Amino acid sequence: MSAIEFKDVCRTFRRDGKDLLILDRINLTVADKEFVAIVGPSGCGKTTCMRMAAGLEFPSTGTVSVSGKQVIEPGPDRAVVFQQFALFPWKSVHENIDFGLRAKGLPETERQKIIAHYIGLMNLKGYESAFPHQLSGGMQQRVAIARAYALDPEALLMDEPFGALDAQTRVVMQEELVKLARKNPRTVLFITHAVEEAVYLADRVVIMTSRPGKVKEILDIKSVRETENWDQHQKIEDVMDLASFVHLRSRIWKSLREEHAGDH
Amino acid sequence: MFVGSRLSTVLLVLAAMIVLWYVATTITGLVGPARLPQPLEVWQSFVAIATDGYGNGRLHQHVLHSLKLVAMGFTVAVCVGVPLGLWMGHSRRAEALINPTFLLLRPIPPLAWIPLAIVWLGLGDAAKILVIFVAAFVPSVINSYTGVRNIDKPVLEAARMLGIRRFSFVREVLVPGSLPMIFTGLRLSLQASWTTLVAAELIGALYGLGSILNQAAQDIYPAMIMVAMIFVGICGATTTWLLGQVEARAMPWRHERALQ
Structure with missing residues (x-):
């Protein structure tokens, strides 16, 4: 299909x-x-x-x-990655990725596993508690991509x-x-x-x-x-x-x- | 280091002003005592009102009374105004419903409400709280409304894309996104509260900083007028500083420095 x-x-x-x-x-x-x-x-x-x-x-x-x-x-x-990143400035890297997972109602342990996986994959280790404005543009977009992939969407x-x-x-x-x-x-x-x-x-x-x-x-x-x-x-x-x-x-x-x- | 040097600058400027005041009034007599009281007189008036009292009470009673009125009027205004502003910012329907009334009420100066407040609620505290409420309400609404409208559109779209709904949306997107402007509104509201309080207390108040001003004017007692004015300044500055402390704690993401 x-x-x-x-x-x-x-x-x-x-x-x-x-x-x-x-x-x-x-x-x-x-x-x-x-x-x-x-x-x-x-x-x-x-x-x-x-x-x-x-x-x-x-x-x-x-x-x-x-x-x-x-x-x-x-x-x-249908996860979107926006040109201007569209991260939540008041949420840390970890919280930004977690936000959609929480909205999906996933249990805590599963969420932590998914977040850790994509933080590793997108080279964001060590920046989990940083706020978006503390990161470079490239790193912010990595967070946005991690956030989108973590949703496990049918389409990106x-x-x-x-x-x-x-x-x-x-x-x-x-x-x-x-x-x-x-x-x-x-x-x-x-x-x-x-x-x-x-x-x-x-x-x-x-x-x-x-x-x-x-x-x-x-x-x-x-x-x-x-x-x-x-x-x-x-x-x-x-x-x-x-x-x-x-x-x-x-x-x-x-x-x-x-x-x-x-x-x- | 920075805070320390800033504080010492403030103290230095204050000291210089007092010295200048002293020179102008006491040493040279350039400014006559009918125009501006001497520092010593003001100090004596301060001691008098602090220990023996003036105009129905001692200084701390007046200050506490004024603080109480400001706190009540300001708190009610913020608790009603901020949610209303957020709602107007978020919902076109709410904006269409409320905005016309608001646009009409907005240009009326808060002090113009004093006669009506007295007619409705008499000369007591309730009328003064109402006037403070009216003054503080407007900046809270407008700035919260602007705060919502200033949230980046992609951020709102991202929230919808992530499936953020209702309570979580309000608490984790709408409010934090508008928070910088909400606090701008709170600061303006607080300022308006103090301005209005003094004006409201000028009319038929038993206690409060405004009542001291009124009483001292009738007694032609410039030194006491200055004591009251200085304490209005101190109270306003202190509450604004407190609000600044709350603001810094409420938005930690704005104060973290860039990494690397």
């Missing part, structure tokens, strides 16, 4: 008394445990797609469903999660997310405008047109990654030097470039 399904999704905004079409008949399915990245020019509605899967916004027509259930509200089965929705980080931190986080995603496969919908990031992380990359956003094309990355064995390389720059990677990246670039040209 497909984990996330967009069926004929249109979205219009009302602006200055006029209906503005943002998303035009989006049809997209993300398979169970599949990592799908959406790239597109800014304003194409890719973030709106993610927010509709999260239940933070709703389609004007069409349906969005996760695990066969139509999305009608936000919930812990990430909205440019590394967009607010500096270049070095972003690379480290991308490598860590790849490790996490390979070790711990989940259904992920990942929104980004960074082409390399999409190719490096995703199983499939969805390219969107500029507004009104449509699905322009979908590229299969996973088959290339597996035949060329990208995962034998530890570092992102080694993968990015591979001819197969360069080829995919420039294909997506060209496709996006056409969209920008269409703006003018």
Whole structure:
């Protein structure tokens, strides 16, 4: 069964008394445990797609469903990682991760086990009692990712999660997310405008047109990654030097470039 | 170190002011005794009111009485105003319901309520508490309301995503998220309480710092007026300092330093 399904999704905004079409008949399915990245020019509605899967916004027509259930509200089965981290500043790292687990009603011992697991996995050991503002941006986003994974969601929705980080931190986080995603496969919908990031992380990359956003094309990355064995390389720059990677990246670039040209 | 040096600065400035005062009134006589009493006179008035009493009571009775009125008016205002402000900030419906009334009442100065308070409740403490309540209520509501509206939208969305509901949402998201602004409101409310108290006590009060001011004005007793003014200042500063201590303890996450 497909984990996330967009069926004929249109979205219009009302602006200055006029209906503005943002998303035009989006049809997209993300398979169970599949990592799908959406790239597109800014304003194409890719973030709106993610927010509709999260239940933070709703389609004007069409349906969005996760695990066969139509999305009608936000919930812990669809964990979101926000660009601006959206941690609770008044809660420690430990409490931030624990908050959703408590809301799910998990027993204390199980919660402690889950928290310890993700604190270890995201290299947050020793920072359990720190408050978010005491941490660097990269560490804050690790907490947010740990919080999302700890919920054990049916789908993870990430909205440019590394967009607010500096270049070095972003690379480290991308490598860590790849490790996490390979070790711990989940259904992920990942929104980004960074082409390399999409190719490096995703199983499939969805390219969107500029507004009104449509699905322009979908590229299969996973088959290339597996035949060329990208995962034998530890570092992102080694993968990015591979001819197969360069080829995919420039294909997506060209496709996006056409969209920008269409703006003018 | 820092606290110590700040305290000594405060003491130094205070000492300098007293010296200046002494020079201007006692040594040079630049400012006549009808305008500004000499430090020694003020001290003698202080001793007089502290030991023998003035205007129906000794100093500590007046101070305690004023403190009691402020505490009651302020507490009631905060207990009603903060939840109301939080509710208005959180619910559009509550805002639509309450805000028009509030916008209308807001520009009325608290002191304008004194006549009505007297008509309703007489010249006793109840009327004064009502006026203090009115004065302290407005900043509590407005700032709590603003506090909720200032919470980062993604943080609220994250709470919904995590499935945080009702009581837990109010206690662990709404209140702590608005707390910085709530405390801004409390500080303004406290200030307004003291301002209003003195004004309310100017009219027909038996005890209280305002009643000393009133009595001393009638007796043309500038030194006693200054004693009362100084004690209004001391009381206001002390309660504000206490509130600051509560604030620091209520929001430990704002005071921890960055790591590394």
